[in-house]
Amino acid sequence: MSTGWTPGVPAPERDDLNTCVQCGLCLPHCPTFRVTGLETSSPRGRIAAMRAVQAGDAPVQGDFTRFTDECLACRACEAACPSSVPYGRLIEAARVQVEANRPAAERAGRRLAIGGVMGHRRLTRLMGWGLAITQALRIDRLLPRRLRFAAPRVTFRGMRRPLAQSSGDGPTAMLLTGCVMDIAFRPVHQATLDALVRAGYRAVLPEGGGCCGALAAHAGERESARALARARIAEMEQADVIVADSAGCSAHMRTYGHLLADDPGWAARAAAVAAKVRDAVEIDAPPGRPVEGRIAVHDACHHLHAQGIGPEVRRTLRAAGATPVDLGDGGRCCGAGGIYNVLEPEMAATLGEQKARAIIATGAPVVAVANPGCAIQIANHLTALGSDVRVQHPLEIVD
Amino acid sequence: MTTAATGLADRLRDLLGPDRVLEGDLARSLYSHDGSIVDGACGLVVLPETTEEVSACMRIAHAAGVEVTPRGSGTGLTGGAVPLGGGLVVSLARMRAMDEVDVANSCVWVQPGVLNLDVSTAVAHLGLHYAPDPSSQQACSIGGNVGTNAGGPHCLAYGVTVQHVMGVEMVRPDGEVVMLGGVAPDPPGYDLRGVVVGAEGTVGVVTRVLLRLTPLPPDVRTMLLDFTTVADASAVVQGVIAEGVIPAALEMMDRNMTLAVEEFVHAGLPTDAAALLLVEVDGTEAEVTTATAVVERVAREHGVRTVRVARDEDERALLWKARKTAFGAVARVKPSYYLHDCVVPRTKLVEIMEAIGEITEREGVMCLNVFHAGDGNLHPIIALDRSDPDETARAMRAGDQIVRACVAMGGTLSGEHGIGVEKREYMPLVFDHDDLEAQACVRRAFDPSGRMNPDKVLPTGTRCGEVGLADAQVPEGTWI
Ligand SMILES: Cc1cc2nc3c(=O)[nH]c(=O)nc-3n(C[C@H](O)[C@H](O)[C@H](O)COP(=O)(O)OP(=O)(O)OC[C@H]3O[C@@H](n4cnc5c(N)ncnc54)[C@H](O)[C@@H]3O)c2cc1C
Ligand code: SF4
Ligand code: SF4
Numbered sequence: 001m002s003t004g005w006t007p008g009v010p011a012p013e014r015d016d017l018n019t020c021v022q023c024g025l026c027l028p029h030c031p032t033f034r035v036t037g038l039e040t041s042s043p044r045g046r047i048a049a050m051r052a053v054q055a056g057d058a059p060v061q062g063d064f065t066r067f068t069d070e071c072l073a074c075r076a077c078e079a080a081c082p083s084s085v086p087y088g089r090l091i092e093a094a095r096v097q098v099e100a101n102r103p104a105a106e107r108a109g110r111r112l113a114i115g116g117v118m119g120h121r122r123l124t125r126l127m128g129w130g131l132a133i134t135q136a137l138r139i140d141r142l143l144p145r146r147l148r149f150a151a152p153r154v155t156f157r158g159m160r161r162p163l164a165q166s167s168g169d170g171p172t173a174m175l176l177t178g179c180v181m182d183i184a185f186r187p188v189h190q191a192t193l194d195a196l197v198r199a200g201y202r203a204v205l206p207e208g209g210g211c212c213g214a215l216a217a218h219a220g221e222r223e224s225a226r227a228l229a230r231a232r233i234a235e236m237e238q239a240d241v242i243v244a245d246s247a248g249c250s251a252h253m254r255t256y257g258h259l260l261a262d263d264p265g266w267a268a269r270a271a272a273v274a275a276k277v278r279d280a281v282e283i284d285a286p287p288g289r290p291v292e293g294r295i296a297v298h299d300a301c302h303h304l305h306a307q308g309i310g311p312e313v314r315r316t317l318r319a320a321g322a323t324p325v326d327l328g329d330g331g332r333c334c335g336a337g338g339i340y341n342v343l344e345p346e347m348a349a350t351l352g353e354q355k356a357r358a359i360i361a362t363g364a365p366v367v368a369v370a371n372p373g374c375a376i377q378i379a380n381h382l383t384a385l386g387s388d389v390r391v392q393h394p395l396e397i398v399d
Numbered sequence: 400m401t402t403a404a405t406g407l408a409d410r411l412r413d414l415l416g417p418d419r420v421l422e423g424d425l426a427r428s429l430y431s432h433d434g435s436i437v438d439g440a441c442g443l444v445v446l447p448e449t450t451e452e453v454s455a456c457m458r459i460a461h462a463a464g465v466e467v468t469p470r471g472s473g474t475g476l477t478g479g480a481v482p483l484g485g486g487l488v489v490s491l492a493r494m495r496a497m498d499e500v501d502v503a504n505s506c507v508w509v510q511p512g513v514l515n516l517d518v519s520t521a522v523a524h525l526g527l528h529y530a531p532d533p534s535s536q537q538a539c540s541i542g543g544n545v546g547t548n549a550g551g552p553h554c555l556a557y558g559v560t561v562q563h564v565m566g567v568e569m570v571r572p573d574g575e576v577v578m579l580g581g582v583a584p585d586p587p588g589y590d591l592r593g594v595v596v597g598a599e600g601t602v603g604v605v606t607r608v609l610l611r612l613t614p615l616p617p618d619v620r621t622m623l624l625d626f627t628t629v630a631d632a633s634a635v636v637q638g639v640i641a642e643g644v645i646p647a648a649l650e651m652m653d654r655n656m657t658l659a660v661e662e663f664v665h666a667g668l669p670t671d672a673a674a675l676l677l678v679e680v681d682g683t684e685a686e687v688t689t690a691t692a693v694v695e696r697v698a699r700e701h702g703v704r705t706v707r708v709a710r711d712e713d714e715r716a717l718l719w720k721a722r723k724t725a726f727g728a729v730a731r732v733k734p735s736y737y738l739h740d741c742v743v744p745r746t747k748l749v750e751i752m753e754a755i756g757e758i759t760e761r762e763g764v765m766c767l768n769v770f771h772a773g774d775g776n777l778h779p780i781i782a783l784d785r786s787d788p789d790e791t792a793r794a795m796r797a798g799d800q801i802v803r804a805c806v807a808m809g810g811t812l813s814g815e816h817g818i819g820v821e822k823r824e825y826m827p828l829v830f831d832h833d834d835l836e837a838q839a840c841v842r843r844a845f846d847p848s849g850r851m852n853p854d855k856v857l858p859t860g861t862r863c864g865e866v867g868l869a870d871a872q873v874p875e876g877t878w879i
Contacts, residue, residue: 019734020730021729022727023537024434025537028517037490037494038421038446049425052425058424062425063426082725082726083663085730
């Protein structure tokens with residue numbers, strides 16, 4: 001049977017597609033379905049669309065591209081699915097197909113944002129300075145709304161502050177410096193290094209450092225993602241534990257084995273690195289200081305749905321004496337979804353505002369957020385609603 | 400879409416704007432399915448948000464003479480929400496508003512797209528809940544529940560959807576808005592609510608529903624019992640009810656199903672048991688204690704291996720998750736499933752389970768059972784791979800024999816999922832010619848032009864007097 005997939009490029013696998021029985025139990029868990037009520041922006045619909053391509057009934061163009069682009073890749077559906085449909089794997093492969101079929105001009109713009117910038121440390125830092133300057137001068141207000149909501153708040157102080165590594169003879173924990181984290185969230189890195197020390201590790205940074213490749217992978221830029229993965233593996237494989245303080249990064253690095261499975265020179269090294277990955281909230285360090293009062297908890301999709309992480313964040317806060325408060329929105333995605341807020345601004349804005357309102361409704365002065373994309377999105381939407389709730393990484397709160 | 404309907408999309412777009420009218424091939428194909436394996440053909444999809452918009456859509460469809468199929472969340476298991484002949488799908492998924500709760504009368508008006516579980520969640524702070532709880536409750540809509548007269552595990556004690564719908568607002572096929580029932584206990588005139596509840600979208604589009612809310616029980620206890628034979632488990636079902644205890648829920652799961660579910664929920668279900676019973680009793684603390692004692696005693700009399708009582712709300716939620724995600728877990732075995740939801744008298748449980756075992760073995764198909772044992776409402780789920788035509792044919796044959804076996808034991812076709820496309824040709828097994836004709840006449844009174852979800856419920860060729868209804872054969876190529 002001839003399929004509609006472009007040959008020679010990874011595509012959603014038939015066996016994976018077959019695990020969906022179309023029961024629809026995932027629908028209410030999907031943020032884009034909740035907003036639109038459309039089968040076409042639901043997990044079941046997106047899977048059915050992939051099946052239609054698989055069966056040769058639809059092309060990888062037009063509507064298929066649109067339905068795929070609108071997905072946040074938050075994987076809430078995957079966590080809710082009783083048949084364990086590997087949705088994350090399916091959408092990633094579908095996106096590789098979509099990119100392979102996207103008109104060149106349209107593609108160039110998207111690439112610039114992802115592989116092009118995030119892959120190059122110098123470029124990201126340059127972009128960081130650019131942001132810091134525009135924000136300091138407040139000319140960022142002139143940026144189009146969609147770029148403004150996606151932009152992290154960056155300050156000169158944060159950019160220049162060097163990170164303190166530690167010496168000693170405990171097991172080595174190496175922290176991924178990353179892309180967005182490195183320009184906008186240095187204090188989070190510092191808090192993570194501190195927590196590693198408290199947990200008895202020798203906390204170190206990689207030589208060089210850079211993006212883990214998650215943004216590229218989520219956007220279907222498979223080759224960029226693989227190149228970035230190899231670079232990180234080479235830099236980090238000596239460490240005993242590999243730590244990422246961004247939910248998106250830890251979730252992605254755990255898939256390195258799968259990503260490089262067909263690369264004979266790298267498959268084993270990739271799998272070994274993947275097995276050593278810990279998210280920062282999993283390190284179980286004693287708190288650095290006592291904290292009182294209520295703290296709202298936002299579960300990043302890449303924590304909750306991709307890695308089943310959730311209790312760890314609450315435990316960290318509770319250990320310091322704080323009272324973690326769940327949001328009343330059932331843990332729905334905030335709409336950040338990597339660079340989704342640049343590419344699908346309307347949906348992202350609706351979800352971001354809903355999330356900010358749910359946070360404000362808890363009455364807590366601080367919200368714990370363990371993923372940079374979410375932190376940027378949430379902080380910007382809180383500000384837009386005139387709220388002064390602070391957004392901090394859980395380890396920053398107890399640092 | 401018929402030629403008469405040319406221009407239909409334009410008129411609907413003028414009304415709803417471009418985003419709420421779907422016309423693309425791929426989008427339409429996604430609306431040609433529901434939770435069953437029926438494959439249909441959808442011509443156009445609209446997503447109205449208000450009663451007025453539904454009414455306007457229906458007037459346009461009436462003028463164009465096109466067929467209309469209402470759709471809720473599309474979790475139905477009989478193809479009810481699937482258009483077969485390329486007609487218009489009216490999706491109610493964007494009609495999700497809820498009114499203020501009428502606390503004095505314990506009821507609330509909701510739009511049809513509101514999800515079943517969302518109602519209970521929204522009223523929990525008032526100590527109330529919406530009692531009918533289909534296993535799909537997280538995803539299915541109130542409109543769809545009304546359409547199918549949905550049941551659920553807790554309907555054993557609380558009753559099915561029709562007992563909880565006090566009123567409905569409905570748009571008739573020509574666009575007229577009618578109101579049936581209301582807050583008053585016995586509204587004047589014929590009580591037509593009962594016609595609309597369970598009509599599977601064949602008499603109109605329900606646009607608002609007045610739901611009865613039930614107080615949350617003060618105390619609940621959930622127990623998991625496991626047995627080495629299905630006969631023992633069935634005897635307990637019988638025995639408990641014979642003792643005068645009506646549990647809030649009484650569900651059975653066989654070994655095949657337990658194996659599939661345990662892999663997903665990791666609830667510590669005993670996978671070597673022949674049958675599990677999930678029993679829930681509720682009421683005041685004293686009532687719960689008494690009922691629990693009765694269940695335990697009867698279970699011991701019939702050789703129960705272990706009695707596991709949920710210690711806290713988390714464990715209770717886990718046991719229910721095991722039950723409520725059971726259908727989906729079938730995909731671990733095969734990519735599709737085919738099931739009937741026929742009913743047998745409780746006294747026939749052992750006999751029918753044996754018959755199902757024999758039938759599925761003869762046809763060489765795998766059957767997983769999970770069902771509402773308390774009211775004898777079976778769900779023999781036959782796992783299949785639709786890309787294997789031979790297995791598909793055997794699954795269909797097994798399903799057919801199971802339905803006939805149930806009816807032969809004094810049972811009926813459907814306990815809760817409705818008739819839809821899948822079961823309509825079985826209707827003559829339980830209704831004679833005159834019964835079917837009477838039903839066709841009721842339907843005609845609401846829908847004289849025969850455009851509301853045609854090809855559903857009543858078998859091919861059913862007539863009201865001289866006028867044929869649903870005469871069309873299932874279109875060529877339709878997969879049922
Ligand atoms: C995993 C799983 C478990 C299930 N468990 C149960 C169970 O325990 N008990 C049970 O009863 N069912 C169960 N079902 C079946 C299904 O969920 C129910 O039939 C449910 O009521 C369908 O609701 P829906 O919103 O998905 O409706 P749909 O499937 O969209 O529609 C169902 C029917 O109602 C009609 N309809 C929908 N909305 C309207 C409206 N506004 N006005 C008029 N007609 C309308 C449609 O035309 C169709 O005929 C289960 C399904 C699944 C997938
Ligand atoms: S993805 Fe899972 S939950 Fe969603 S329709 Fe498919 S089987 Fe059901
Ligand atoms: S990944 Fe998120 S947005 Fe995409 S289909 Fe699943 S739940 Fe919906």
